[in-house]
Amino acid sequence: MVCMTANILVIGAGPAGSAAALWAARLGHHVDLVDSASFPRDKTCGDGLTPRAMHALRELGFGEEVGSGYRNKGLKLHGFGGSTTCPWPETAFGAVGSAMRRTSFDALLCSTAADHPNVDFHPGTTATESEFTGDRLSAVTLAGTTGEWVAHPSHVIVADGVRSTFGKKLGRTWHRNHVYGIAARSYCTTPRSEEPWIHSHLELKDEKGETHPGYGWVFPLGDGYANVGCGALSTTKRPSHINTKKVLHFYASTLATEWNFGEPEKVASALLPMGGAVSNVAGRNWVLIGDAAACVNPLNGEGIDYGLETARMAATIIDAQPHADLTLVWPDALRAAYGEAFTLARSLATLLTVRRFLPLAGPLALRGPQAKLIMPAAARLMGNLVTEDDRDLVARLWKIAGRATMTDQELWSTASS
Numbered sequence: 001m002v003c004m005t006a007n008i009l010v011i012g013a014g015p016a017g018s019a020a021a022l023w024a025a026r027l028g029h030h031v032d033l034v035d036s037a038s039f040p041r042d043k044t045c046g047d048g049l050t051p052r053a054m055h056a057l058r059e060l061g062f063g064e065e066v067g068s069g070y071r072n073k074g075l076k077l078h079g080f081g082g083s084t085t086c087p088w089p090e091t092a093f094g095a096v097g098s099a100m101r102r103t104s105f106d107a108l109l110c111s112t113a114a115d116h117p118n119v120d121f122h123p124g125t126t127a128t129e130s131e132f133t134g135d136r137l138s139a140v141t142l143a144g145t146t147g148e149w150v151a152h153p154s155h156v157i158v159a160d161g162v163r164s165t166f167g168k169k170l171g172r173t174w175h176r177n178h179v180y181g182i183a184a185r186s187y188c189t190t191p192r193s194e195e196p197w198i199h200s201h202l203e204l205k206d207e208k209g210e211t212h213p214g215y216g217w218v219f220p221l222g223d224g225y226a227n228v229g230c231g232a233l234s235t236t237k238r239p240s241h242i243n244t245k246k247v248l249h250f251y252a253s254t255l256a257t258e259w260n261f262g263e264p265e266k267v268a269s270a271l272l273p274m275g276g277a278v279s280n281v282a283g284r285n286w287v288l289i290g291d292a293a294a295c296v297n298p299l300n301g302e303g304i305d306y307g308l309e310t311a312r313m314a315a316t317i318i319d320a321q322p323h324a325d326l327t328l329v330w331p332d333a334l335r336a337a338y339g340e341a342f343t344l345a346r347s348l349a350t351l352l353t354v355r356r357f358l359p360l361a362g363p364l365a366l367r368g369p370q371a372k373l374i375m376p377a378a379a380r381l382m383g384n385l386v387t388e389d390d391r392d393l394v395a396r397l398w399k400i401a402g403r404a405t406m407t408d409q410e411l412w413s414t415a416s417s
């Protein structure tokens, strides 16, 4: 028999929050899960689920429901006059990806969490104020449709997304000197929506013909539509002045004939802190997870997998060490899990923002016979599809490079400057 051992408040019921609520509930904790929105709700996203995300979903107990039967086999990379097909590598994550509209995906995760007997779900409820007793977050004010109430949880998992409005109240600071993303997505009708490959165009041009560091994507959804979008990389030193919505329209128009696209629908854009470029991600009895902790891959902008994974890590740590001071335990856990991969990816992504790098490196990587050797490895690294157990050459080189660049203590640091 599972005994109720604690009361955990989870703020935000996106993939990270819903997964955290489910993991904690399955470990026997009573969970209050709150979200400002009522579900189904939309979330600006490419809707892509890498093998890493599919693996995390299977671990959480989602199998067939995700993707409603749509599966993809890998990535086709285009640009600089070349194209390469990169099947998902055979790793412990599995070699299957998918894509599912966030409206349905998030509603599925959230309703599964809400159905668990240990979870009380409160949609339309915003975490507004925090109160501390010593260094312990002892009370959180929640504002819902029926008024305000105050929760006194033993632990708080903050999964409030990219803006992290509640996280900011706890001291979360985003460092824009590190590379971040600016991205836009849309939905286009296409007769090729069953296509079993996702497509990325690494030569992202605007209507004036200028190339920007970033990429465009076509992620078929299997429902008559593809998610079509683009994302650019930016830093305070080399800011991107791209209008992503405009570039998205231009990008979609360049592919309109090949994909028989309808006009882009539901165009929306968002910023994307990446690679752990935030500080103050934990206190004595609270942690930030998912986008709130900038757990987004700097090389491809995906964060659903890290949201699901950090959810499990947080629930497991709270369960195993209920009296631990999480202030250092949590950033250390994040650094151990992603430090090397994110630091390396962040360095490479920063390199891409150097104006002359991409026009020189792009043709070398994507054109000619070497592309078939380089790009599948690059696609695997972009997707961070390297596990601890992988011993092949690409995995070993990635790990050595990761360790060499992992000197950056600003990753999830506890200082706010």
Ligand SMILES: Cc1cc2nc3c(=O)[nH]c(=O)nc-3n(C[C@H](O)[C@H](O)[C@H](O)COP(=O)(O)OP(=O)(O)OC[C@H]3O[C@@H](n4cnc5c(N)ncnc54)[C@H](O)[C@@H]3O)c2cc1C
Pocket: 011, 012, 013, 014, 015, 016, 017, 034, 035, 036, 037, 043, 044, 045, 046, 047, 048, 049, 050, 053, 125, 126, 127, 128, 159, 160, 161, 162, 164, 165, 166, 183, 184, 185, 229, 269, 270, 271, 272, 289, 290, 291, 292, 295, 296, 301, 302, 303, 304, 305, 307
């Ligand atoms: C254009 C674009 C394309 C992307 N494409 C991909 C992709 O293809 N694949 C991929 O893996 N990732 C992609 N990402 C990243 C991905 O969308 C995020 O990493 C993912 O949504 C993170 O999930 P989350 O649960 O942390 O946050 P969210 O999904 O943002 O959920 C946060 C939740 O918190 C709630 N909330 C916020 N504040 C409060 C509060 N104070 N009180 C209560 N509730 C609150 C919100 O209503 C929301 O429901 C993309 C991002 C962008 C911008």
